[in-house]
Amino acid sequence: MIPILFAMPGNEAFTLHLDRAISCEVGQMEMRRFPDGETYVRLQSQVHGRDVIFVCTLDHPDEKAMALYLAARTARELGARRVGLIAPYLAYMRQDARFKEGEGITSAHFAAFLSDFLDWLVTVDPHLHRHHKLNEIYSIPTKVVHAAAAIGDWIAEHVENPVIIGPDAESEQWASRVAKAVRCPYVVLEKTRKGDHEVEVSALDAAHWKGGTPVLVDDITSTAQTMIAAVAKLKEAGLPAPVCISVHPVFAGSAYQDLLDAGVAKVVSCNTITHPTNSVDVAEAIAIAAVELMSILPINT
Known part of the structure; x- marks a missing residue:
């Protein structure tokens, strides 16, 4: 079956650009906030046995990360064979060293967080400085698109x-x-x-x-x-x-x-x-990178 592409809130327009370059289905998803601030996620399109791709650029990451986590975990719970992320902007890359006593290397922490619930990641020009490659901190396959x-x-x-x-x-x-x-x-x-x-x-x-x-x-x-x-x-x-x-x-x-x-x-x-x-526009280059990465991955990563 062809992959299914889900746009996280605010990523709908970019997802449509990707849809033109990837042979896939654009999935339907309901996502909203409960009055107490918790996130409700419902994947309305069937994902069982399919490659699922979430599109979520990660500016303002603290507002987006939990919703992305819940959506990806839900897809896996419902039987997705692989769950990937297209993140045109990848956050938490600049704190790549301990500059002051007591700080954490948050680029590595965020990488561990995403690697825990995703099978692969495609992004554009991450801020690599002291880390020279994403695989130094990400334990999942990644691909970088250069703009x-x-x-x-x-x-x-x-x-x-x-x-x-x-x-x-x-x-x-x-x-x-x-x-x-x-x-x-x-x-x-x-x-x-x-x-x-x-x-x-x-x-x-x-x-x-x-x-x-x-x-x-x-x-x-x-x-x-x-x-x-x-x-x-x-x-x-x-x-x-x-x-x-x-x-x-x-x-x-x-x-x-x-x-x-x-x-x-x-x-x-x-x-x-x-x-x-x-x-x-970098959507076409991202789409090509995602297709290339998926083509070389095993079904169960």
């Missing part, structure tokens, strides 16, 4: 003479991939973080970049403070207003408006998290 090619296609079509700029050292892996896809130069700035809402970015020597259009590329834009600090340095260097591209547009609180107010030319993002800036 660089799709971002490169968008830049090639919409930006004249682009110069890719990574706002900090951690962004180099994304900036370099995008620059390679576009076949244009790139540079990476240095960042000093002074708190969750305060960062400082190194000065930029713009002598070699005159005449180019700066394109800031990063994987996650949360508070946008890193991007905003980089925008300020570009202005100081006499470069034009940049295009800002984020793989995962988290945009916590007023971050999106703050970035616009900083004086950018345009803000663009991939559709890993629904946001008005979504201009780069």
Whole structure:
């Protein structure tokens, strides 16, 4: 039987994009909150003996994780042969070390949590820094989709003479991939973080970049403070207003408006998290990755 795809609340539009690329059925599910805040789950489509795929991007993960857990456990209880997750954005990846005494390495804890009730996982550009591969912390098969090619296609079509700029050292892996896809130069700035809402970015020597259009590329834009600090340095260097591209547009609180107010030319993002800036579609690449991963898995993982 063909796989059945369930959209967790808020993921319906992205699931329809996937449905066009995967030969599958889109399942029906009822999910709601009881008055006391507990989650009610009912899978209205038959899952017995079938591959079940849940689609759930994991921004605001604490609000979504329990519902996902209950839905996946319900599918397994009802006889699903395998239960997988397509999570365009994978949360809890940045705390990949114990930076202060008493902290936990929550990226590993969250990985253990998901690995306990899922058979496989597909995601887009997880924030891998001290962990180099997902299988260092996930005990289930995983597949990572890189957005660089799709971002490169968008830049090639919409930006004249682009110069890719990574706002900090951690962004180099994304900036370099995008620059390679576009076949244009790139540079990476240095960042000093002074708190969750305060960062400082190194000065930029713009002598070699005159005449180019700066394109800031990063994987996650949360508070946008890193991007905003980089925008300020570009202005100081006499470069034009940049295009800002984020793989995962988290945009916590007023971050999106703050970035616009900083004086950018345009803000663009991939559709890993629904946001008005979504201009780069990664659904087809995710669908291909999911099909490839399912094809090599045993029935009982």
